[in-house]
Amino acid sequence: MMFRCDEVARSASRLLDGELGFWTRLKIRVHLVMCRGCRTFVEQMRVTRDISAHAGRTQDEEPGGEILAILAKRRLRSGEES
Numbered sequence: 001m002m003f004r005c006d007e008v009a010r011s012a013s014r015l016l017d018g019e020l021g022f023w024t025r026l027k028i029r030v031h032l033v034m035c036r037g038c039r040t041f042v043e044q045m046r047v048t049r050d051i052s053a054h055a056g057r058t059q060d061e062e063p064g065g066e067i068l069a070i071l072a073k074r075r076l077r078s079g080e081e082s
């Protein structure tokens with residue numbers, strides 16, 4: 001069973017927190033290998049979290065503007081409805 005892009009986006013913060021189990025992480029990694037959009041998304045999220053961590057702030061609830069921009073772009077491209 002493959003992860004879809006929206007599932008990867010939803011799991012990305014938990015992935016970066018190391019909260020996901022082995023198989024879930026593996027499935028996401030497989031998806032990231034094939035999906036450039038999600039790779040960029042996770043990478044951006046990692047960078048954003050790094051920056052906010054260094055700034056002494058966490059952004060657990062609210063994604064940064066860059067992330068929102070990427071998500072908006074992805075929604076346009078994939079047509080959202082499944």
Ligand SMILES: [Zn+2]
Pocket residue numbers: 004005008031035036037038
């Ligand atoms: Zn994807």
